[in-house]
Amino acid sequence: MNSNYHHGDLKNALIQAGIEILSKDGMQALTLRNVAKKAGVSHAAPYAHFTDKQALIAAIATEGYKKLYQQLAAAQNSQPDPADCLFAVAQAYIQFALDEPAHFKITFAGVVEAEQNYPDYVEQSKRSFALVVAVVIDCQNQNRVAPGDPELIAVSMWACIHGFVQLWLGNQLPGTLITQHAVPELLQVLLRPFLLN
Amino acid sequence: MNSNYHHGDLKNALIQAGIEILSKDGMQALTLRNVAKKAGVSHAAPYAHFTDKQALIAAIATEGYKKLYQQLAAAQNSQPDPADCLFAVAQAYIQFALDEPAHFKITFAGVVEAEQNYPDYVEQSKRSFALVVAVVIDCQNQNRVAPGDPELIAVSMWACIHGFVQLWLGNQLPGTLITQHAVPELLQVLLRPFLLN
């Protein structure tokens, strides 16, 4: 009775181990052997559940998108007014990125050739985007956002927030910006161009 | 007389070799040994000019920022009207990212702890940002952009364009977007919220 075999739910254990490694020690520590060790299995065990490292990364990224969607959805439901809703969703997006920078980075940059090989990932991506589109449409219905293709507007907003976070995480923003302005204030600046009134 | 020694300008040759590898085979091919081989030296030779791989990457990223600045400056000088200028600069930014995606990615995501260790990189970063700020100020002087802290507005615009490119390169944009709209048209959508009239 060697309990080393048949872990039970190793696949999810590996994903979770990877997420913890990202959270604690960052991207450079996300190695297959590290993940396996953290899950308590031999270094080749992951290959029973993932064809290669990319597949594990894709699973971790998919999980990241799921978490992100939950945060966005919670923010969306927290505000009845569409414009407030937009701000809350944007703030949740930024918060996720700042709370788990490594996981966030891998969620958006870790998956290559997503379309062909990782449909689950693509699905989560579309779900989050659809949420933003819905918020934009709500805003348009209340005349808080100019009319026009809501998908195009949602992409613009997403790009604006995403780019801001990306520059922030990459230390590309002028140092004075972050120190002198709070996040909600920066959000005002970022989103004001898209709002009417 | 063994000419294997004292290459002449190996440091720049390595940087150039790295850039070519990025352009031809992408990020996963950017290995120290590959770079050394392409430059025609042994795999440990780079350590005479770079303390580690990160230092070489930082040099490549700095070079990327220099190229980007040149493209932006050329675009800036090509248009007398400030608003046209803004579009041209944004388009140059996108063009650089699409022409050399791997080099672009490494320019913005490859350097960690830039402030402390890579002052050249930080300098190039600030120079490009200053250019955008100047364009914004020009636009404000002609009432094409709303008044307000030009640095904040420039960051917003940069974030918008940068985020868009980042999402594009990461295949995060709805597939129909890219196929149905040309780049200049997308730029219109992205920048219109920042423009008056």
Next chain:
DNA sequence: CGCAAAACTTTACACTGTAAAGATTGTAGG
């Protein structure tokens, strides 16, 4: 119960970054 498939371990290998020591060359001081 038996046996095939699934899950895991062990072993092995090529490739990576990097350290250390040796070989070669340019160069400054006698």
Next chain:
DNA sequence: CCTACAATCTTTACAGTGTAAAGTTTTGCG
């Protein structure tokens, strides 16, 4: 001029990485 020295490059070596292959244990189905 030549001789030490410093800079540059090569060779050798090693630990860590992803991954393939073969062996071992367990599960579940006929």
